[in-house]
Amino acid sequence: MSERGATRRRLAKAGVGAAGVLMTLESRATMSPMICKSPSGALSGGLSSHYGPAPVCNGLSPGYWKNHTGAWPCSTDTWFADVFYVSGNRRYCTVKQKNTSYLCSTMLGLLSPQRFDKYNLAMHAIATYLNIRSGKINFLSVETLLAMWYEVQTKGYYSPTVGVKWSPEQVKNYLQATHD
Structure with missing residues (x-):
């Protein structure tokens, strides 16, 4: 059984709404659409009307941000834990532990795959953060992104709506689908 097939089967057990969204997210490689909706909006399947300004959907990948540090809306030396929830105290980090x-870790450091960053979740969270801060996407707020990360770190899942739980891998798939 392929990893993608196993993930789809797990999603089907999580509920029809969640499975449909994640099948869309996982089929992104073949269809290449970007998701331009908030997590709860992505679950609605486009059933609700859109009010307000049109979504901006020009998200860029972690690789782009890694190689175009001059375009960052913040310092590349920003510590990941200064933006995203991480338990512990950074002042105890040594140069050897960077x-x-x-x-x-710095935000820039986490844009390269790290052994401890399962599913490259932090990598995609950083790219999404930079996309939001630079105005490349507007359908997701920094607050929602930080809440997604916090819930995954403290509960082991993110709940975009009542009764739906996204695993860390599903959250990564959603974030990855918000950029090219």
């Missing part, structure tokens, strides 16, 4: 944990 980029060995979420606590002791």
Whole structure:
């Protein structure tokens, strides 16, 4: 059984709404659409009307941000734990520990795959953060992104709506689908 097939089966058990969204997210490689909706909006399947300004959907990948540091809306030396929830105290990080944990990593350092960053979730969270801050996407707020990360770190899942739980991998799939 392929990893993608196993993920789809797990999603089907999570509920029809969640499965439909994640099948869309996981089929992104073949269809290449970007998701331009908030997590709860993505679950609605486009059933609700859109009010307000049109969504801006020009998100860029972690690779782009890693290689175009001059375009960052914040410092590349920003500590990951200064933006995203991480338990512990960064002042205990030594030079030797740099980029060995979420606590002791910079945002730029986490744009390269790290052994401790399962599913590259932090990598995609950072790219999404930079996309929001730079105005490349507007359908997701920094507050929602930080809440997604916090819930995954403290509960082991993110709940975009009542009764739906996204695993860390599903959250990564959603974030990945918000950029090219």
